[in-house]
Amino acid sequence: MTSLASSKSITLANVREILSAEVLNGDDLSVKVVEVGAADLLSDVLAMSKTGTLLLTGLVSTQVIRTAVIADLCGVVFVRGKKPGDEILSLAKESGIPVLGTNLKMFEAAGLLYTAISENH
Amino acid sequence: MHEAFESIYQVLGKDFANAGKVSTAIKDTLKRLGVNPTIVRRVAIVSYEAEMNVVMYATRGKVLLNVSPDDVTLKINDEGPGIPDLALAMQEGYTTATHEMREMGFGAGMGLPNIQRNADEFNIDSEVGQGTRLFVRVKQI
Ligand SMILES: Nc1ncnc2c1ncn2[C@@H]1O[C@H](COP(=O)(O)OP(=O)(O)O)[C@@H](O)[C@H]1O
Ligand SMILES: [Mg+2]
Numbered sequence: 001m002t003s004l005a006s007s008k009s010i011t012l013a014n015v016r017e018i019l020s021a022e023v024l025n026g027d028d029l030s031v032k033v034v035e036v037g038a039a040d041l042l043s044d045v046l047a048m049s050k051t052g053t054l055l056l057t058g059l060v061s062t063q064v065i066r067t068a069v070i071a072d073l074c075g076v077v078f079v080r081g082k083k084p085g086d087e088i089l090s091l092a093k094e095s096g097i098p099v100l101g102t103n104l105k106m107f108e109a110a111g112l113l114y115t116a117i118s119e120n121h
Numbered sequence: 122m123h124e125a126f127e128s129i130y131q132v133l134g135k136d137f138a139n140a141g142k143v144s145t146a147i148k149d150t151l152k153r154l155g156v157n158p159t160i161v162r163r164v165a166i167v168s169y170e171a172e173m174n175v176v177m178y179a180t181r182g183k184v185l186l187n188v189s190p191d192d193v194t195l196k197i198n199d200e201g202p203g204i205p206d207l208a209l210a211m212q213e214g215y216t217t218a219t220h221e222m223r224e225m226g227f228g229a230g231m232g233l234p235n236i237q238r239n240a241d242e243f244n245i246d247s248e249v250g251q252g253t254r255l256f257v258r259v260k261q262i
Contacts, residue, residue: 042226046166047235051158061225063173066141070148070165072158095145 001039001048002110008117012075012098015054018116019102019109021077025089026098031074036117038110042067049073056109060084068097075099079106126154126188132175134201137225140176144169147186147195154188160259163239164193167257170232171197177222178202179252191262192241197255204247211237211245 013029015021023029034052039045040059049055051072057064060082068076075098078084084092084099092099102109128150130143148165152158168184175182179201187194204210211233218228237243242258 040226041229041231043170043229043231043235046170047231047238051162059226062138063141063225063227066145066169067226069145070141070162070169072162 001037001041001044003035003037003048003053004114004117005035008119010113010116012054012100014116015075015077015113016100018112019077019100019104021100021102024078024084024099024101025092026075026100029098031098033074036110036113038106045073046071054113056106056113058082058106060088062088062091064088065091065095065097065099068092069095073097077102077109079104079109125190126150126186128186130184130186132172132182132184132199134176134178134180134182134199136176137221140173141169143184144172147184150186151188151193156188156193156261160193160261164195164257164259167236167239167259168195168197170236171195171255171257173227174232174253175199175201177218177227182252189261191260193259193261195255195257197257198252199254200252203249203251203253204245205249207245207247 012031033054037053038056052074056077077100081103151161179199182199185196213234214230216228216230222228240257241260244256247253
């Protein structure tokens with residue numbers, strides 16, 4: 001997992017805007033993003049994330065949501081326009097994990113968030 | 122502060138649909154008991170990696186959770202093929218995961234190392250053709 005700490009405080013609402021993302025689950029987007037991490041391997045997330053990390057991933061499986069619950073992530077962004085199925089979204093809803101979807105590729109999404117987080121400081 | 126607490130959970134091999142439920146339940150229990158969030162997170166990660174290993178590689182397993190004011194311990198005992206070379210299995214990157222498991226995001230060969238990293242005390246013991254026994258202690262004080 002590659003990750004970057006947020007020096008500038010951004011929220012999930014900011015992330016939605018920056019990535020032109022669709023909100024697939026979650027009502028409260030005022031949640032603060034502590035750090036952003038990009039990974040397709042869940043053990044990487046379990047090893048390297050922190051509480052409050054936002055996960056960018058191209059991996060679509062229910063285990064992504066379970067990983068978010070276990071590792072206290074603040075949310076998940078599915079990249080490359082991948083559409084999580086109903087099973088994944090209902091688990092996210094039940095578990096209170098915000099989920100966004102963006103058409104951007106991982107590299108683009110990570111780059112935009114990197115810029116947003118590191119500018120003005 | 123909480124008193125001593127013990128609970129046992131069953132995990133079924135190849136039950137990918139329910140994989141992770143036991144660890145989620147363990148996490149909820151620890152939170153409810155008022156265990157420090159950093160400790161809860163470490164135990165949950167250990168439990169989840171171990172649970173996934175039972176689901177992926179074993180026939181069935183039991184997870185025994187014990188919480189005392191001093192520590193949280195997990196014993197994960199499974200019936201399964203066992204691990205022929207423990208030193209090799211403990212190496213980062215070593216995996217026998219199938220394509221299906223990799224599609225779910227597992228099979229990085231980092232599960233056992235992750236478990237060890239989060240443990241204050243770690244023990245693994247395995248017999249080929251019988252099963253694997255994992256013990257982890259995470260100190261609370
Ligand atoms: N409970 C188990 N029963 C049998 N084999 C296991 C068990 N746990 C781990 N292994 C073996 O050890 C290897 C490494 O495990 P791990 O570090 O968790 O990585 P991964 O699960 O990603 O392969 C597995 O690929 C598997 O061959
Ligand atoms: Mg594993």
